[in-house]
Amino acid sequence: MMTESVCTVPVPRTQQELEQAVHDYQTTDLSGFELFCYWQAIREASLEQGAASVDRNPILGDDSY
Numbered sequence: 001m002m003t004e005s006v007c008t009v010p011v012p013r014t015q016q017e018l019e020q021a022v023h024d025y026q027t028t029d030l031s032g033f034e035l036f037c038y039w040q041a042i043r044e045a046s047l048e049q050g051a052a053s054v055d056r057n058p059i060l061g062d063d064s065y
Contacts, residue, residue, distance in 0.1 A: 007037035012045040
């Protein structure tokens with residue numbers, strides 16, 4: 001995707017960084033492409049952290065199928 005190489009907003013790696021990024025996103029006057037870049041970074045971090053939490057909390061009995 002072309003936007004990934006253009007956006008310079010770092011993707012938050014920890015829950016605390018993600019919460020700070022969401023706060024900054026909500027309180028900063030962003031617009032246009034910059035707004036999209038912040039949104040995309042928050043989205044990617046949320047998806048990564050969501051996938052990591054699923055791996056840490058497996059469904060009991062899931063391995064028996």
